[in-house]
Amino acid sequence: MRVLFSAGPGRPAALRLVSLARALQTAGHEVRFSCPARTRHSVVRAGLVPVRADPWRFSQAWRPDLVVHDPLCPDSTAIAAMSGVPTIGCLPYAHPPLPPHPSVWIDPCPPPLRERPEPGAWPVRCDVYEAAGPGAPRPTGPGLRPRVCIAGMPSGDRSGDRRRARLLRRVAEGVESLGLQVLVLTGDDHPWSLLLPGCVAVVHGGDEGVVYAAARSGVSQLVLPVGEDERRAGVRLEQAGVGRCLPDDELAGEPSMLRLRFHIADLVNGGRVLPAAARLGRTVARMPPPADLVPGIEALLRRQGN
Numbered sequence: 373m374r375v376l377f378s379a380g381p382g383r384p385a386a387l388r389l390v391s392l393a394r395a396l397q398t399a400g401h402e403v404r405f406s407c408p409a410r411t412r413h414s415v416v417r418a419g420l421v422p423v424r425a426d427p428w429r430f431s432q433a434w435r436p437d438l439v440v441h442d443p444l445c446p447d448s449t450a451i452a453a454m455s456g457v458p459t460i461g462c463l464p465y466a467h468p469p470l471p472p473h474p475s476v477w478i479d480p481c482p483p484p485l486r487e488r489p490e491p492g493a494w495p496v497r498c499d500v501y502e503a504a505g506p507g508a509p510r511p512t513g514p515g516l517r518p519r520v521c522i523a524g525m526p527s528g529d530r531s532g533d534r535r536r537a538r539l540l541r542r543v544a545e546g547v548e549s550l551g552l553q554v555l556v557l558t559g560d561d562h563p564w565s566l567l568l569p570g571c572v573a574v575v576h577g578g579d580e581g582v583v584y585a586a587a588r589s590g591v592s593q594l595v596l597p598v599g600e601d602e603r604r605a606g607v608r609l610e611q612a613g614v615g616r617c618l619p620d621d622e623l624a625g626e627p628s629m630l631r632l633r634f635h636i637a638d639l640v641n642g643g644r645v646l647p648a649a650a651r652l653g654r655t656v657a658r659m660p661p662p663a664d665l666v667p668g669i670e671a672l673l674r675r676q677g678n
Contacts, residue, residue, distance in 0.1 A: 373401045373402065374404075374437045375404075375438045376403075376438070376439050376451075377403065377441070378406045378407075378441040378442065378447070378448035379405070379406065379411065379442045379448060380408075380442040380444055380447070380448055381410075382444070382581075383411050383581075384500060384579070384580065384582075384584075385444070385462065385580065385581070387501045387502070388498065388499070388500050388501075388581075388584075389405075389440060390405070390414065390420065391662045392440065392478075392496075392662040393405055394418055395661075395663040396666060397419070398663070399663075399666045404421050405420045406423040406431075406451070407423075414561070418501050427451055431451050437458075438457055438458050438459070438669070438672075439457060439458075439460070440459070440462075441459060441461055441474070442461075443461040443462065443469035443470055443474065444470065446470060449470045449471075453472055458475040458476070458672055458676050459475050459476075460474055460475065460476050461473070461477055462478055463478065463479040463480070463493055465481050465485070465486075466604045466608065467580075476492075477490050477492070478495075478665065480584065481584075482498070482656050482659065483495075483655065484614070485587065485609065485614075485652075487604075487608050496661070496662055496665055497588075497656060497661050498587065498588060498656065499588075499661060499662055500584070502564065502565060517551060517552055517553045518572040518573075519552065519571045519572065520552050520553070520555070520571065520572065520636065520640065521554075521555045521573070522540055522543055522544055522554060522555070522557065522576075523562070523574060523575070523576040523577075524557070524558075524577045524579060524598075525540050525556050525557060527558045527559070539596065540556070542629060543636075544556055546632050546636060547575075549633065550633060550636060550640070555571070560579070562585075564585035568585060568586065568591050571589070572591065573593065573594060573636065574586045574591050575593075575594045575596065575636075577598040578595045578596075578597040578606050579602070587649075587652050589653055590651075590653025590654070591649055591653075592614060592615055592639040592646055593615035594615060594616050594635060594636065595609060595615060595616070595617045595618070597617065612648070612652070613644055613648040614645060615649075616638070618632065
């Protein structure tokens, strides 16, 4: 069976597809992975073959039996729609997917976080292939103080990046003022399985990859959303009892920093959030890993071939 994976520009979503691609390749199937240049090195390090040609032309020439695609990327969705073969889409967490719907949805979202489950979707554990570079930060050790991770610190010089960086620096100051350790991360390529153990909370902008990483590790979350979809993601975390969501209008001015420190202290010191986050981590651990989807995918192709 020939399987073409088509990923969009978001690296965390692409690395989630890598986990399934590796499982299919291990099962003996021929796999190719189309993705932006910035993700190709991770694909190669995962032992997969990246598509370096134009993905449209490659798809027409290679003629895959199945396309697994990113339903948030117009190019990936279009390749899947025009392939004429069965398609599998990885259901997004908070963002609405692009039409048309695939033959099958796979859903990596833990059930407590899914606002509206998709009927017939195949559940799968939100595993991610970790391929962080050698310069990735590492915690210095468990230490005696609880650690809070702040993810998504911008490194650009645009006005929006500078504004966001100022906010996250104030958050870091608030964390340190509570006597907590702080770990600040830039970029989106991190070895979460090494960084999150020992953390009691993650502060982030509502990115799907960080939501899933914290869920896997059973860590509480504080979302400072960067957009409307991210705000919805944060609200869902709050409704599930595993985090808090503070939009920008709640963080303007000095009094808001008192509110922010209150929320951080609440996440760190217990209450209902820490036990709920730990239960979510156990729920994720019980979900089927990507390799468990391989027999179902093979059966899908056999049915389509009859």
